[in-house]
Amino acid sequence: MKSKRCSSEELRGMIMDKKKTKNTKTSTVKASTKSTAAVKVSEAKIDKKETKNTKDTVKPSVNAATTEKVSEEKTEKKEVKNFSEFTYVPFKEEQGADYVLKMVNIHKSFNNGTIKANVGMNLYVKKNSIHAIIGENGAGKSTLMSILFGMYEQDIGEIWIKNEKIKFKSSKDATIYKIGMVHQHFKLVDNYTVWENIVLGSEKTFKGFIDRMKSKKIISELIQKYGFNINVNDKVKNLTVGQQQKVEILKVLYRESEIMIFDEPTAVLSDSEIVAFLDILKKFKEDGKTIIIISHKLHEIKEIADEATIIRKGKYIDHIKVKDTSVEKMAELMVGRKIVPSVNDLPLDKKEVVLEVKDLDLSHLTLFDDEKIQEQVVKVKNMALKTINKNINIENVTAKNNSKVSFKVHSGEIYAIAGVEGNGQSKLVEQIAGLRKANPNSIFFMGKDISNSNINKRIQLGISHVPEDRHKFGLDLEQTVRYNIVNNQISKKPFSNIGFLVDYEIVEYAQKTIEKYDVRGSANGVALAKSLSGGNQQKVIIGRELEKHHKLIILTQPTRGLDVGAIQYIHNQIIEEKKKGNAVLLISYELDEILALADTISVMSKNRIIEENDRKIMNREHIGQLLAGESL
Known part of the structure; x- marks a missing residue:
C-alpha cells in the first residue's frame, strides 16, 4: 500500500x-x-x-437546505442557477383576503447552483394571523425566512409587503419594513446586560449619546406589558434559556416589528415554558401583529396557528387551514408518506447487568463546577467576607441535599427516566458519561467501577452518549x-x-x-457542522453514536428538533438496539416517547428517583399522579 x-x-x-x-x-x-x-x-x-x-x-462554506445559523455576510459570487427542470405551480389567492406578505415563486441556490434550497416557493400570509411553516429537517424553511429577513437575496422570485414589491439587501432593510426574527440559536452577547443586547444596533440617542434612560423605560414597559420575568440590568449569561428567548423577543418588539418570525421557538423550552410562549403569541395576535412560526411540533401548530404552508425538499407542497386539517394529515403532507408510530412491543428478558448506578450523589458538585452550578442548592451572591483572619481559602464547597440515585440497566432493556426538566436528569447523565465528577464506587459498567474513569476510557469500554446539549458536548461546529x-x-x-x-x-x-x-x-x-440545521446536527450525533461499537447507549432528548419522519426512524433504531441486546438509557421530557419505547420507567423529581416500575404499570395517569404529588 x-x-x-x-x-x-x-x-x-x-x-x-x-x-x-x-x-x-x-x-x-x-x-x-x-x-x-x-x-x-x-x-x-x-x-x-x-x-x-x-x-x-462542493465547498463546506454554507448549508443550503437549512440555515439555522446563517451568516450575515452575502456570498461574493452570484450563484449559477438552473431551475429549468422545475414546473412552477402558482398559488390560488383567497378572494377578499388581506395578505400582508406574499413571497412568490422564490428560488435560492448555493455553491454555484449545485444545492437548491428553495425551488418555486410560495408563502402567502394574512394580516393579523399566526401562520406556520411546516417541513422536514433540511426542507428549506429557515432559508426562506432568512430571505424574508434580508440575510439572503433570492435568485428568482418576488416579495410583496402590503402590496409593495420589495427586495431586501440586508436585515436592516427588513427592519425598516417592520419585520423581525427570533432565531433558533439566539444571537446574544453573554457579557452584555438585557437592555444592552436589546438596543444593540438600534440605539436611541440624545445629543449624540445613547439615551439609556429612554431605552430602559421602553424595555421595562414591554416587560411589564407581556409579563416577562426579566430585569433589564441582568447579564444575559445568567439567564435561563427561556429568559434568553424573551430577550430575543424584546429585541423584535423594541424595533416595533409588525411581522414577527419565530424559528423553532419551542425546541429548547420546557413544557411550562412552551405553554407560556404560546400564550405570548396569542397576545401578539391580539395586539394586531402577524406571526410566522417554523416548527416541527404539529400539536403546537394545531393549537396556535390559523394557516400553514407545507414545504418538502425546498418545494412548495400545500397551503392549509389548520383547523380543517388533522395532525396526521399534516405529518403526511410534510414527509410525503403516512407516519406509523413506532412502539416497543418486544418482551423483556433481563439477563446481564450492563450499567449499575449505586448511591450516585447528584449533589456532589462544587461551587466551582465548570458550569458555575446554575442549579446549585446554595446560592452565594455578592458575599463579603469580613474577618480578622485574611488567609481564608474556600475550596471544594459542596451543596448537599442527600440526593442519591440507584438503578440497573440490563442488556436488551430500554430503561427510561421520565420527569419534568431540571430535576437532576442532566447531572445524572453527565456523571454517567464522565462529563462531571462522580462519588467513588457509584457507577459500574459490566461489573467494573468506572466512577473515576475519563470520557475516553468509557468510550473504549463501549459506552455511547447522545448529549442533551449538542453544541457544547456533541459537535465541533467549526469542523466538517x-x-x-x-x-x-x-x-x-x-x-x-x-x-x-x-x-x-x-x-x-x-x-x-x-x-x-x-x-x-x-x-x-x-x-461544516455549524452550517447544518439543528435537526441535521442531531442526526450526525445519533448516527455517530449508534454506528460505533457499544454495549450501552445513553440518549438524552434524542429526537429534540427532529421532524416526525426522522423521529419515527430514530425510534425504530432505538428498538433495534434492544433487539441487538444492547442496553439503552433513555432520558426524555416527551412522555409519549417514553411510553412508546421503554421497558422500564422511573420517575425523577428533585434529584432523586421516586418510583421505578414496568411500563405496564407506569402509564400516563400514574406518572402524572407521581409528579403531581411531588409538586405539593
Whole structure:
C-alpha cells in the first residue's frame, strides 16, 4: 500500500463517492492520538487528475437546505442557477383576503447552483394571523425566512409587503419594513446586560449619546406589558434559556416589528415554558401583529396557528387551514408518506447487568463546577467576607441535599427516566458519561467501577452518549460533518493503520452514516457542522453514536428538533438496539416517547428517583399522579 502525508488544508473540500473510492489509491496521513489536529485530518485529497475532472465539488462554506445559523455576510459570487427542470405551480389567492406578505415563486441556490434550497416557493400570509411553516429537517424553511429577513437575496422570485414589491439587501432593510426574527440559536452577547443586547444596533440617542434612560423605560414597559420575568440590568449569561428567548423577543418588539418570525421557538423550552410562549403569541395576535412560526411540533401548530404552508425538499407542497386539517394529515403532507408510530412491543428478558448506578450523589458538585452550578442548592451572591483572619481559602464547597440515585440497566432493556426538566436528569447523565465528577464506587459498567474513569476510557469500554446539549458536548461546529462522525474513533482500525489514517475508509464510513441517517446539506461530509440545521446536527450525533461499537447507549432528548419522519426512524433504531441486546438509557421530557419505547420507567423529581416500575404499570395517569404529588 502506497502512502503519503497530507496537511489538513490539502485534504479539506474532498468529495468522493464509493465507486471512485475503490479506484483511488490509498492516501494516508500520519496520526497523533494525543492531538486534535490528527482528528481534523479526516478528509482525503483526490488525485489531481480526478479533481480536474470533477465538476460537482462542493465547498463546506454554507448549508443550503437549512440555515439555522446563517451568516450575515452575502456570498461574493452570484450563484449559477438552473431551475429549468422545475414546473412552477402558482398559488390560488383567497378572494377578499388581506395578505400582508406574499413571497412568490422564490428560488435560492448555493455553491454555484449545485444545492437548491428553495425551488418555486410560495408563502402567502394574512394580516393579523399566526401562520406556520411546516417541513422536514433540511426542507428549506429557515432559508426562506432568512430571505424574508434580508440575510439572503433570492435568485428568482418576488416579495410583496402590503402590496409593495420589495427586495431586501440586508436585515436592516427588513427592519425598516417592520419585520423581525427570533432565531433558533439566539444571537446574544453573554457579557452584555438585557437592555444592552436589546438596543444593540438600534440605539436611541440624545445629543449624540445613547439615551439609556429612554431605552430602559421602553424595555421595562414591554416587560411589564407581556409579563416577562426579566430585569433589564441582568447579564444575559445568567439567564435561563427561556429568559434568553424573551430577550430575543424584546429585541423584535423594541424595533416595533409588525411581522414577527419565530424559528423553532419551542425546541429548547420546557413544557411550562412552551405553554407560556404560546400564550405570548396569542397576545401578539391580539395586539394586531402577524406571526410566522417554523416548527416541527404539529400539536403546537394545531393549537396556535390559523394557516400553514407545507414545504418538502425546498418545494412548495400545500397551503392549509389548520383547523380543517388533522395532525396526521399534516405529518403526511410534510414527509410525503403516512407516519406509523413506532412502539416497543418486544418482551423483556433481563439477563446481564450492563450499567449499575449505586448511591450516585447528584449533589456532589462544587461551587466551582465548570458550569458555575446554575442549579446549585446554595446560592452565594455578592458575599463579603469580613474577618480578622485574611488567609481564608474556600475550596471544594459542596451543596448537599442527600440526593442519591440507584438503578440497573440490563442488556436488551430500554430503561427510561421520565420527569419534568431540571430535576437532576442532566447531572445524572453527565456523571454517567464522565462529563462531571462522580462519588467513588457509584457507577459500574459490566461489573467494573468506572466512577473515576475519563470520557475516553468509557468510550473504549463501549459506552455511547447522545448529549442533551449538542453544541457544547456533541459537535465541533467549526469542523466538517465527516470529522464529527469519525472523530472519537480515529485511532482505531480501519480508520488508522500503524500510525497512519486510511483516508478512503474514513470517507466511506462517514458517507454511509450520512446516507443511513439522511443528513441533509452535508455536501458529502465536507460541509461544516455549524452550517447544518439543528435537526441535521442531531442526526450526525445519533448516527455517530449508534454506528460505533457499544454495549450501552445513553440518549438524552434524542429526537429534540427532529421532524416526525426522522423521529419515527430514530425510534425504530432505538428498538433495534434492544433487539441487538444492547442496553439503552433513555432520558426524555416527551412522555409519549417514553411510553412508546421503554421497558422500564422511573420517575425523577428533585434529584432523586421516586418510583421505578414496568411500563405496564407506569402509564400516563400514574406518572402524572407521581409528579403531581411531588409538586405539593
